[in-house]
Amino acid sequence: MPAVQHGLQWRTRLATYRDRAVVLRKLDYGEADRIFTLLTRTHGKVGAIAKGVRRPESKLGPSLELYGHVDVLLAKGRGDLDVVAQVQRMPGLRIAGDVEVMSHAALIAELAERVCEDRHPVDGVYELAVMALDELARETDPRRASAYFMMAALDLLGYAPQLAACATCDRPLTARPAAFSAEAGGFLCDQCALPSMSLVPLAAIKVLRLMAAGDLETYRRLKLDLALMSSIEGVLTTQLEHHLDRRLKSLAFLHQMRGV
Numbered sequence: 001m002p003a004v005q006h007g008l009q010w011r012t013r014l015a016t017y018r019d020r021a022v023v024l025r026k027l028d029y030g031e032a033d034r035i036f037t038l039l040t041r042t043h044g045k046v047g048a049i050a051k052g053v054r055r056p057e058s059k060l061g062p063s064l065e066l067y068g069h070v071d072v073l074l075a076k077g078r079g080d081l082d083v084v085a086q087v088q089r090m091p092g093l094r095i096a097g098d099v100e101v102m103s104h105a106a107l108i109a110e111l112a113e114r115v116c117e118d119r120h121p122v123d124g125v126y127e128l129a130v131m132a133l134d135e136l137a138r139e140t141d142p143r144r145a146s147a148y149f150m151m152a153a154l155d156l157l158g159y160a161p162q163l164a165a166c167a168t169c170d171r172p173l174t175a176r177p178a179a180f181s182a183e184a185g186g187f188l189c190d191q192c193a194l195p196s197m198s199l200v201p202l203a204a205i206k207v208l209r210l211m212a213a214g215d216l217e218t219y220r221r222l223k224l225d226l227a228l229m230s231s232i233e234g235v236l237t238t239q240l241e242h243h244l245d246r247r248l249k250s251l252a253f254l255h256q257m258r259g260v
């Protein structure tokens with residue numbers, strides 16, 4: 001093979017790469033383009049432009065849905081953005097439906113984005129996002145899926161709450177309702193909790209422990225009523241918002257929607 005041709009092939013191979021990705025964000029750009037934030041399986045978080053994607057005849061358009069799971073061929077761009085060359089939807093359920101489902105998908109996407117830095121793959125975050133969005137598509141209560149993901153994200157960020165021992169004095173917690181303190185990093189025993197603190201029911205603490213253990217199978221089978229779900233969500237969002245320097249936009253929107 002002539003040297004020139006060989007070199008060309010080598011360059012072409014470097015210039016494109018194929019990966020699986022979750023579509024975290026999209027932004028219209030120019031007349032017909034769109035810029036996507038992709039959470040890829042092996043290349044971390046990637047910004048990519050899809051040229052002409054908003055034109056009706058675009059082959060890329062139908063597959064590139066927000067919160068979709070795709071197989072994508074990307075070409076290395078000159079700047080920060082890569083270019084979407086080909087894309088195909090992965091089999092699986094689609095995230096669609098009412099504003100509440102979409103808002104929970106937005107929360108999962110926003111958190112996934114916060115967990116990983118640009119182009120630095122964080123072990124497990126892609127798989128977790130795929131799993132959480134899949135749960136969201138099949139769940140009747142979208143809060144269950146995003147709550148599970150919040151616990152997983154806290155764990156990946158290194159902010160998993162203390163659930164078995166008092167976060168202040170380290171004494172094992174007894175089987176009773178307990179106060180939660182994001183400042184302390186978990187639940188508090190009777191001696192450390194202030195009388196003014198509200199108590200989280202034991203049932204909620206038990207579900208949180210199950211989530212922290214990653215027992216999705218059992219979690220799926222649990223009956224979680226509205227009050228219990230709210231307690232669980234309350235602990236997770238308090239912990240998240242305490243540790244993230246910015247508030248989560250999607251969480252603020254969910255609260256606003258519920259009139260909380």
Ligand SMILES: [Zn+2]
Nearest residue numbers: 166169189192
């Ligand atoms: Zn204590």
